[in-house]
Amino acid sequence: MKFTIQRDQLIDSLQHVMKAISPRVAIPILTGIKIEATKEGIKLTGSDSDISIESFIPVEEDGLVYVENIEPGAIVVQAKYFPDIIRKLPLKTIEIQTDDNYQMTILSGGSEFHLNGQDAEEYPHLPVLHTDNSFEIKHDLLKEMIKQTVFAVSTVETRPILTGVNMKVIDGKLNFVATDSHRLASRVLPLSEEQKHVNFESIVVPGKSLAELNKIIEENDETVTMSVSDNQILFQTKNIYFLSRLLDGNYPETDRLIPDQSKTVVKTKTKALLQAIDRASLLAKENRNNVVKLETKDQHLEISSNTPEVGQVTEDVVTESTEGESLKISFSAKYMIDALRIIEEEYVSIYFTGAMRPFVIRPDQNDQILQLILPVRTY
Amino acid sequence: MKFTIQRDQLIDSLQHVMKAISPRVAIPILTGIKIEATKEGIKLTGSDSDISIESFIPVEEDGLVYVENIEPGAIVVQAKYFPDIIRKLPLKTIEIQTDDNYQMTILSGGSEFHLNGQDAEEYPHLPVLHTDNSFEIKHDLLKEMIKQTVFAVSTVETRPILTGVNMKVIDGKLNFVATDSHRLASRVLPLSEEQKHVNFESIVVPGKSLAELNKIIEENDETVTMSVSDNQILFQTKNIYFLSRLLDGNYPETDRLIPDQSKTVVKTKTKALLQAIDRASLLAKENRNNVVKLETKDQHLEISSNTPEVGQVTEDVVTESTEGESLKISFSAKYMIDALRIIEEEYVSIYFTGAMRPFVIRPDQNDQILQLILPVRTY
Structure with a gap:
C-alpha cells in the first residue's frame, strides 16, 4: 500500500473513526484503525463491535485533490499513536507506505516514522446491511x-x-x-x-x-x-x-404514561424559569436528588430550596398565565433543567395534574416536543 | 453589614481570593471567604494559611460607582456556595446584608438567598508585614x-x-x-x-x-x-x-552546576526543534522518562526514539550552525519541551560538554535566560 495524502483531510477522517474506537475492547485488533487504499480513495474504519464507523477520503472532491500516487492495499495501525503522529507532522502533505512485514512508514518534511501494523485480513468484516427499509x-x-x-x-x-x-x-x-x-x-x-x-x-x-x-x-x-x-x-x-x-x-x-388532562397550567418564559431553577438548585446539591419545590402564587411561581446546614433560597418567577388549581410540588432540579435546556422557544407551558402525578412540559406553539417529569414526595 | 454592589466587580474579586481557598484545610473557618464592608469599599479575604489573598473593591474607580448604601460590618460565608450564587444572579446589581445571627441575605431581581455565615472575629488575622525591604x-x-x-x-x-x-x-x-x-x-x-x-x-x-x-x-x-x-x-x-x-x-x-565551557555548540530554530522533539516523544511515552536521542550530523541534528513494540521515529532538523565535537546524547523529551516552550526568540543555542554532562540552552541574543538539563545514560 502506498499513497500521498493531504494532512487535514486525514485528520478529519481520523476524528470520525476514533469515535468508535475504545482502548478497552475484547477483540485486540479493534484497538487499531483499518486503513484501505483503493483507486477511488482511502477508507478508514474504527469499531468497538457495538458501533462501527467508516470514513472515506475520495481521491478528489470539488476539484481539490486529496490523495495521489495510490498503490492499493490495506493495514491496521494502533489508534493510540497514529492520530497524534498525523496531527503533529510538519507538512500539509504526508506520504504513507507499508511493506510486507506490516510496517508502515510515514514521511513528512524531516519526519520519518516507522510503525508496527497488523494484517488487515485479521480485522473483522463489518456486517453488510441488506434492507430496503x-x-x-x-x-x-x-x-x-x-x-x-x-x-x-x-x-x-x-x-x-x-x-x-x-x-x-x-x-x-x-x-x-x-x-x-x-x-x-x-x-x-x-x-x-x-x-x-x-x-x-x-x-x-x-x-x-x-x-x-x-x-x-x-x-x-x-x-x-x-x-x-x-x-x-x-x-x-x-x-x-x-x-x-x-x-x-x-x-x-x-x-399511557402521558396524562391526557391537567388541573393546573402555567405558561412562562423558558429562560427565566430555567435560570431560577438553576439558582434554586445551588443550595439543593447536598440534598438527595437535588430537589426543589415549586408553588403557584397568583400569577407567580415560587421556587425554593432549603438545606438547613447551608441556607435557603426563594426564586420568584412572573408567569404569563397560571390557570386551574393552586399547586405545591417538588421535583429534581436536574431533570427540569435538562428538559428546559433543549427548548428553544421563548415560552413554555407546564401541565400539572396534582402534586403526586407526572407533569408535562411543552414549548409554546410547538407540539412536536413533549417532556414528562415525575415529582418527588416532600410535602 | 449592608451594601449594594455591581455583580461583575464582585465576581472578579471572588475569583482572585478563591485562588487561596482550599476545601481541605486544617482550620475550618478558612474554607470560607471573609467579607468586610467599610466606607471605602468591600474587602474580600481568602487564605489557606500558606497563601493569603485580599481583594479590594473600591466604592468608586475611574468615575464608575461599584458599591453603594454601605453599612460597615463583616462576615465569613462558605466559599463552596457564595461565588456560584453571585455568578448566577439575574441582575447586574446585588444587595447584600447580614443580621445579628450571622445570616447573610442576598437579593437580586426575583432571587432571595439566605446563607448561614460565621462571625468574622473568628477569622485568623493576617500577619502584617513590617519591612522596608x-x-x-x-x-x-x-x-x-x-x-x-x-x-x-x-x-x-x-x-x-x-x-x-x-x-x-x-x-x-x-x-x-x-x-x-x-x-x-x-x-x-x-x-x-x-x-x-x-x-x-x-x-x-x-x-x-x-x-x-x-x-x-x-x-x-x-x-x-x-x-x-x-x-x-x-x-x-x-x-x-x-x-x-x-x-x-x-x-x-x-x-557551580552550570558548565563554563562547551565542546559542541548547536544553533537552530527554536520552534522547529521543539516540534521535532515533541513528535519524537510520541513513541517514547512507553519508555521510562520519555527519553529521546539526539545526534549531530554535519549541519543537521537527528532526533530519534525507538520503542520496539510500537515503532521508531527519526526527525531531521537543519541547524544554523553546528560547531565542535560530534555528539550523541539522550535526554528527557519533556524537560527539553518545557525549556524550549518558554523561549520566544526565533533561534536557540545549545551548549554541550559531552554525552554525560549537563547541557545549557539559551535563547539567541538574550543572556537573561538560561536552562540546564541533565542527560540520561542510554548510549
Missing part, C-alpha cells in the same frame, strides 16, 4: 431529534432497554422517545410523502451510539440515509458509514 | 520571570526546598532560579538604580504561590510592589494584597 433525513433535523431526546436515556444497566432511544413510525410520523423511568423526552416529526413508506416497527438505538453520531454529523442541510435491519441501524452520509447495533427487547409502552 | 516591578516582567522558571520546581516533597523558586539580588541583578535536580531554569533581570537598594539575600517562594499569583496578576504595565520579611513575601497591586509564606532552609548553590 430506509429513508432520508436532513442532517440538522436528525441532530435536533437526537439532542432533544438522548439526554433522558437511562445511564444504569438495570433495565438495559432504557439506555436506548426508541424510534418508531406511527401515523406517518417519526417518533423518538427516551426515558429513564423518572422522566421522559419525546420528539415527533411528521414525515413527507416520500418518507412515509418506511417501516420502523419500534427499534431501540443505544443512547451512546446516537451521542457519538451527533458529534460526527456536521450541521448543514445535506441528508443522512437511515436504514434498519433486524438488529442494526445504518446512518450514511456522503463519506461516512455509521453502523450501530440495536438493543434487544421490548421498549415499554410510554404513551 | 521592598521594590516595584512591572506586572508583565514579574509574570514573565515566573513563567520562565516556575515550571522547573520539584513536584515531590523529598527535598521541600526544591518545590520553591529561589529569588536573590546579586550584583544589581534580580535572579529567579528553579530546579528539581534533573533540570534547572534561571532568569536574570538587571535592576534599575531605584531598585538596587533592595536586599533579597536568598529567599525561596513556594512554586504553588507563584503559579497562583501569575493567574491573578493581569497583563498590563502597572506595577507590583514586592516586600520581603523573614518568613513571608508580599505582592501588592492597586487592589490586591497577595501574601505567601517562604520556604525554610538553604537553597542549593546552583551556580
Whole structure:
C-alpha cells in the first residue's frame, strides 16, 4: 500500500473513526484503525463491535485533490499513536507506505516514522446491511431529534432497554422517545410523502451510539440515509458509514404514561424559569436528588430550596398565565433543567395534574416536543 | 453589614481570593471567604494559611460607582456556595446584608438567598508585614520571570526546598532560579538604580504561590510592589494584597552546576526543534522518562526514539550552525519541551560538554535566560 495524502483531510477522517474506537475492547485488533487504499480513495474504519464507523477520503472532491500516487492495499495501525503522529507532522502533505512485514512508514518534511501494523485480513468484516427499509433525513433535523431526546436515556444497566432511544413510525410520523423511568423526552416529526413508506416497527438505538453520531454529523442541510435491519441501524452520509447495533427487547409502552388532562397550567418564559431553577438548585446539591419545590402564587411561581446546614433560597418567577388549581410540588432540579435546556422557544407551558402525578412540559406553539417529569414526595 | 454592589466587580474579586481557598484545610473557618464592608469599599479575604489573598473593591474607580448604601460590618460565608450564587444572579446589581445571627441575605431581581455565615472575629488575622525591604516591578516582567522558571520546581516533597523558586539580588541583578535536580531554569533581570537598594539575600517562594499569583496578576504595565520579611513575601497591586509564606532552609548553590565551557555548540530554530522533539516523544511515552536521542550530523541534528513494540521515529532538523565535537546524547523529551516552550526568540543555542554532562540552552541574543538539563545514560 502506498499513497500521498493531504494532512487535514486525514485528520478529519481520523476524528470520525476514533469515535468508535475504545482502548478497552475484547477483540485486540479493534484497538487499531483499518486503513484501505483503493483507486477511488482511502477508507478508514474504527469499531468497538457495538458501533462501527467508516470514513472515506475520495481521491478528489470539488476539484481539490486529496490523495495521489495510490498503490492499493490495506493495514491496521494502533489508534493510540497514529492520530497524534498525523496531527503533529510538519507538512500539509504526508506520504504513507507499508511493506510486507506490516510496517508502515510515514514521511513528512524531516519526519520519518516507522510503525508496527497488523494484517488487515485479521480485522473483522463489518456486517453488510441488506434492507430496503430506509429513508432520508436532513442532517440538522436528525441532530435536533437526537439532542432533544438522548439526554433522558437511562445511564444504569438495570433495565438495559432504557439506555436506548426508541424510534418508531406511527401515523406517518417519526417518533423518538427516551426515558429513564423518572422522566421522559419525546420528539415527533411528521414525515413527507416520500418518507412515509418506511417501516420502523419500534427499534431501540443505544443512547451512546446516537451521542457519538451527533458529534460526527456536521450541521448543514445535506441528508443522512437511515436504514434498519433486524438488529442494526445504518446512518450514511456522503463519506461516512455509521453502523450501530440495536438493543434487544421490548421498549415499554410510554404513551399511557402521558396524562391526557391537567388541573393546573402555567405558561412562562423558558429562560427565566430555567435560570431560577438553576439558582434554586445551588443550595439543593447536598440534598438527595437535588430537589426543589415549586408553588403557584397568583400569577407567580415560587421556587425554593432549603438545606438547613447551608441556607435557603426563594426564586420568584412572573408567569404569563397560571390557570386551574393552586399547586405545591417538588421535583429534581436536574431533570427540569435538562428538559428546559433543549427548548428553544421563548415560552413554555407546564401541565400539572396534582402534586403526586407526572407533569408535562411543552414549548409554546410547538407540539412536536413533549417532556414528562415525575415529582418527588416532600410535602 | 449592608451594601449594594455591581455583580461583575464582585465576581472578579471572588475569583482572585478563591485562588487561596482550599476545601481541605486544617482550620475550618478558612474554607470560607471573609467579607468586610467599610466606607471605602468591600474587602474580600481568602487564605489557606500558606497563601493569603485580599481583594479590594473600591466604592468608586475611574468615575464608575461599584458599591453603594454601605453599612460597615463583616462576615465569613462558605466559599463552596457564595461565588456560584453571585455568578448566577439575574441582575447586574446585588444587595447584600447580614443580621445579628450571622445570616447573610442576598437579593437580586426575583432571587432571595439566605446563607448561614460565621462571625468574622473568628477569622485568623493576617500577619502584617513590617519591612522596608521592598521594590516595584512591572506586572508583565514579574509574570514573565515566573513563567520562565516556575515550571522547573520539584513536584515531590523529598527535598521541600526544591518545590520553591529561589529569588536573590546579586550584583544589581534580580535572579529567579528553579530546579528539581534533573533540570534547572534561571532568569536574570538587571535592576534599575531605584531598585538596587533592595536586599533579597536568598529567599525561596513556594512554586504553588507563584503559579497562583501569575493567574491573578493581569497583563498590563502597572506595577507590583514586592516586600520581603523573614518568613513571608508580599505582592501588592492597586487592589490586591497577595501574601505567601517562604520556604525554610538553604537553597542549593546552583551556580557551580552550570558548565563554563562547551565542546559542541548547536544553533537552530527554536520552534522547529521543539516540534521535532515533541513528535519524537510520541513513541517514547512507553519508555521510562520519555527519553529521546539526539545526534549531530554535519549541519543537521537527528532526533530519534525507538520503542520496539510500537515503532521508531527519526526527525531531521537543519541547524544554523553546528560547531565542535560530534555528539550523541539522550535526554528527557519533556524537560527539553518545557525549556524550549518558554523561549520566544526565533533561534536557540545549545551548549554541550559531552554525552554525560549537563547541557545549557539559551535563547539567541538574550543572556537573561538560561536552562540546564541533565542527560540520561542510554548510549
